[in-house]
Amino acid sequence: GNFILGTGSATAVSPRWFAGTDTEKVQRAVTVALASGVRPILIDKTYTLTAPVMIDRLVDTATSNFRIIGVGAKAGFYTSAAINMFSSTLVGSAGIGFTALVTEKVNFEGIHFESSASNIDNHVLDGSKYLRTKFLNCSFKRIRLLYTTSYVQSIHIQGGDLYGLQGWFIEVNGPTPGLVVGTIGDLKMTDFEVEAGEGGINA
Numbered sequence: 001g002n003f004i005l006g007t008g009s010a011t012a013v014s015p016r017w018f019a020g021t022d023t024e025k026v027q028r029a030v031t032v033a034l035a036s037g038v039r040p041i042l043i044d045k046t047y048t049l050t051a052p053v054m055i056d057r058l059v060d061t062a063t064s065n066f067r068i069i070g071v072g073a074k075a076g077f078y079t080s081a082a083i084n085m086f087s088s089t090l091v092g093s094a095g096i097g098f099t100a101l102v103t104e105k106v107n108f109e110g111i112h113f114e115s116s117a118s119n120i121d122n123h124v125l126d127g128s129k130y131l132r133t134k135f136l137n138c139s140f141k142r143i144r145l146l147y148t149t150s151y152v153q154s155i156h157i158q159g160g161d162l163y164g165l166q167g168w169f170i171e172v173n174g175p176t177p178g179l180v181v182g183t184i185g186d187l188k189m190t191d192f193e194v195e196a197g198e199g200g201i202n203a
Contacts (some may be wrong), residue, residue: 012042012069022047026077030055033066040067043111049079052087052126055103059131062105069109076112076139079122084146085113087126101153104132111135115143118166118197123147127172135160140169142197147171154186161193168202169194 013033015025026047033039034056057066070076077085092100113124124140125133127148135145137159144167146152152172162169172184184201 012040014042014044015047016044021050023049023051023053026053038062038064038066040069042069042071043075043077044071046074046076046078046112046114049077049083049085050081052084054087054089055106056088056090057103057105058090059100059102059104065105065107065134067107067109068111070111070138074112075110076114078114078116079143080116080120082121084123084126086124086130088129090129092128101129101131101150103129106130106132107134107136108138109136110138112139112141113143114141118142118164127152131155134158139163140165144168145170147173149173152184152187156186156188157190157192158188159191161195163195163197165197167198168200170201172202 013029013036015022015029018025018028020028026049029041030053033041055066079085086106088103090102092102115122123144123146125146127146128150130146131153133154134156135158138157139160140162142164144165146155147168148171152170155170170187
């Protein structure tokens with residue numbers, strides 16, 4: 001179907017409406033959803049990502065959550081590339097030994113994230129970009145959540161599971177001990193299962 005901005009627009013946006021590769025379809029859905037009143041995106045199949053999808057929600061300006069909602073089994077994102085599935089074009093201000101996080105209030109709900117192999121250096125989030133981000137009843141297979149040389153702030157994981165990861169699920173590798181760099185603030189994980197792997201947190 002066609003998406004028309006303005007009166008009569010659909011409530012939610014689907015990548016299926018757009019042409020191109022899976023990555024291009026998802027990116028276009030994000031762009032349209034954010035430009036038309038922060039509409040949710042519905043994911044009802046597995047999309048193969050070959051490059052990061054950019055979500056720009058400038059910190060301390062968002063008033064609502066941007067929701068990416070999975071509908072059905074295995075609805076979500078798959079990659080065999082060494083990428084961050086989601087990043088941002090926004091650039092953070094430089095601090096003493098770190099760069100500030102820049103995009104916020106993104107909710108992934110019922111989404112399945114998967115890598116083709118556990119030894120590929122790929123992540124769901126660009127760890128240098130996101131804060132105030134939630135994963136609600138999401139599943140992760142052989143893929144890391146994030147890596148950063150800066151800091152982690154307000155990442156919430158509620159429900160869901162991690163399967164088959166060899167390596168760190170969350171890794172914070174700050175170069176300057178004693179500063180905000182290399183710290184984790186407000187990381188919450190509840191009712192989250194880890195199986196058939198050794199994923200953990202290194203900070």
